[in-house]
Amino acid sequence: MLGRMMYQPLLISSLIEHAARYHGDTPIISKNTDGSMSSTDWAAVAENAKRFANALQALGLEQSDRVATIAWNNHRHLESWYAISGSGLVCHTINPRLFPEQLIFIINDAQDRVVIFDKTFLPLIVGVKQHLPQVEHFICLDAPDDAVREKLPEVQFYDDLIAAQSKTFDWPELDENMASSLCYTSGTTGNPKGVLYSHRSTLLHSYGISLPDSLNLSAKDVMLPVVPMFHVNAWGTPYAAAMVGSTLVLPGPGLDGASLVQLIDNYKVTVALGVPTIWQGLLAAAKQSGSTLESMNRNVVGGSACPPAMLKTFKEQYNCDTIHAWGMTETSPLGSANQLKAKHELLSPEEKTQLRLSQGRPPFGVDLRLASAEKGTDLLPRDGQTTGNLQIKGHWIIERYFGKEESALTSDGWFDTGDIASLNSDGFLHISDRSKDLIKSGGEWISSVELENLAMCHPEIAMAAVIAASHPKWDERPVVIAMKVPDSQLTENELLDYYADKVAKWQIPDKVIFVDSIPLSGTGKMLKKDLREQYGQVLMEAPV
Template sequence: MRGQMMYQALTTGSLIDHAARYHAGTEIVSVATKGGVERTCWADISANARRLASALDHLDVPAGARCGTIAWNNRRHLEIYFGVGAGGRVTHTINPRLSPEHLIYIINDAADEVLFFDHTFLPSIHQLQPHLKTVKHFVLMDPRDEEALSTLGSLKFFDELVAHGDAQHAWPELDETTPAALCYTSGTTGKPKGVLNSHRSLVLHALGGNQPDGTCISARDSLLPVVPMFHVNAWGIPFIAAMAGARLVLPGPNLDGDSLLKLLTEEKVNVAFGVPTIWMGLMAALKSSGAQLPDLERSFVGGTALPPSMINTFRDDYGVELIHAWGMTETTPIGTINMPLRKHSELPLEQQREIRHAQGRPIFGVELRVVDAEGNTLPNDGESQGSLQVRGHWVVECYYGSKEHALTDDGWFDTGDIATLDENGYLVIRDRAKDIIKSGGEWISTVDLENIAIAHPGIANAAAIAARHPRWDERPILLCVRAQGSSVEESELLANYEGKVAKWQIPDRAVFVDTLPMSATGKVLKNRLRDEYGQILAEDRE
């Protein structure tokens, strides 16, 4: 038929080619694993990505092979992102914070043939090596290191591979549905499961995620992805940055508040990305130093619920807008971003601020619904609470290696979240289905209880869990970490709930602990807390 449009496959290679062609000199700043800062640019990242693809060809790594990475956010990791995927293979990012058992399972389940890793993880790789059945090439992401070579025999070195590669290497012609990236869930309640992203899904995710009501990244921005590149492709930020030609600041291994404050200030970062625990650390560093953030304008926060008190502190004290977002490994991950509508500007200021506490609206490419226990779709009225389900262009259909669909009979993915949606599609995550407390037949949101606790100046972090109760089946209790120098007691903290929630929702106990157990992705491990404290109310009655 005459009049058709030109067709070009949506591939990650097209993203890095665009960055190299039109934003060649834009700086990439990388904090090195062993210290110091490297400065390169999109043109060099592109050339090294092509050299890497060429080197993998010479190693006879076949098309479609999984290439694992255990690495921090740095420029070599960025080169792998593009060199492996655009070269026709699959970048398998692996979370180094997982247990050795989960690491062995994931690498073997993915059947990785190449394993790239930073020097930090050399001792771990040495211990894992005998258990890895499919890895043919272990590649240290450094120049040649004779001491490392003595630790791990037959070791290859990233810089040598790249040096012998071809900077003019042509990307293979790929169907856009070809797999490009593999990420595994954290496996907190079972074995991790793999989510395989195609080139098409990654490019569409970058396009959808970078709309004006999305991340709104441009070539004028300087980005700091604190979210690790081993966590759901750093939320797609490397791909969005290449598409926009933005400046990237990669923080390396040091993600404490003081290190991030120094990096944000010295590199004049204006947009950042990270989970709430990261910003808790930054907030503590800001308060202790008395510093400000003159360049940082906004930060996108996801992974777990963002306490409203933190939003208020960063906005009012530091002029930084924390923007709530929601997603998961199975959604690549961006599902919603909290950006206001035009009509919201007419609301009183407090109502505008209240809206920003939700997880936001779906970006183009994502549809949401909530359903009841029988699977009936509930109204988008902001009140009807049910199981959150999602479908879209970058939502998982089945897990890697599984023959079974991960979807409902009518094609939706059940997220495991309990949520509400309003008439504009604004999402409020009330709780995880496995975490929500059912007391006397009524639901209590742990998120709401935690937000109130964390807003107290004497509390650094808190988790609410269900404890067994002989009459009400379950009752809420709090596990709290005091802020530095705080002496807040249980009675004062529980009294703080008066008037903020219904009386029957006030926790029965507040227990102070030194730390909260965290998952490999920065989420509180409530299953461990339930195991340890789930019987505390019964014990109190003895």
């Protein structure tokens, strides 16, 4: 017997309709590419989304056609998102920091018919245009500009397009399982792979990240998504913000610490989201300016493990709780978020801090398990100690990659994340490392993440990466690649001595290499593959 309840498909268009109807006057603050600020609201975003949906329809696009966006976090980009997905097209967000060859591959693989871009990326567009035979339209997310038209004669301008269209548009009632957006993995090994989200998965993910035990989002929040909209859809926050009616502060291209401090203080941001490298810059800028980041009560750290020193600084110096979260492109991305349970209120401050350093526990909608790295199918206990291959399943988890027929799952329907982790009985997740970044020394495993976190606790280290370097006797040994804070006189031996009472003697790195910079991916993650290529043989030149 079926239930006797209404059925309405879970559609992205319902998010913007809800935001316009019940949170229409809630501000959307946006920093433009020229540094100026714009202020709009959810009602205007919804109106412009409808205008742009009409414009896309006038271009002859059909349902499920892909529309690429190469843009920063700003209000026009936000409007285009809702126009594209809401009208039945697929919003394909592209990381502008990719190598041109990867960008060309991604656009052609997705068969994008339209490319929407911020003016700042005009040189990139001009450089790759001749290699994109399937792209029919280029739309600049700015007002008309003769300088842009001179270099790209066929360009159309967003402001012109929406000005010529009606603000009335009937969102189609789509199948909720239709594709809504497309993101590609970082492609550190081989070509990037597409992850195709549905309206249903996106709506359920929006519920999931809004829950109190996840990011705890509400209409009271002023949200600053520093994580770019091209990085797993800004972790889903533009959708969740519409669902709950949050104010959005969109930072545009200014992701340096000083710019972020200014936005937080000027617009009273309550929650901000980004990767650890972003927060390092923010903390340095706040210290230099004397800002207390008074309005911000929590920040979300994802993309890489949060250094313990960073979590401590946010709490003790800025009274800001850090929510350590974990996820990946294939998981939409939320897989877990660190919120304590009632029983944890009895813990000491030190015990709470230790628990907060884990990646947290899964919300309803996803499940986690550990499989044996050796046997693959054997499941491991959730005892907080045993480590294994982390696998996940749920409502917003990938089933297969875009354009691929073969399943991306195990034989019993779980996605193997490539992470090595432990789980405790409450579901708290502790990522030991990416399987490809673990260091196997004399048959024993060493976590590069643990050694990196310890290095980051040293007051004279600004950033650190630990890699596996080949060793003639032990197969692999850890090597620290570190950036010192300005004016530091720290020596290699002093940093190695810092490890002495913190890890087993055999886990202490063999060498420290001080560098001026560490290569980062387009999403702010350290490129250990590049570091291994550069420094992976450094111990082979030394005596055994």
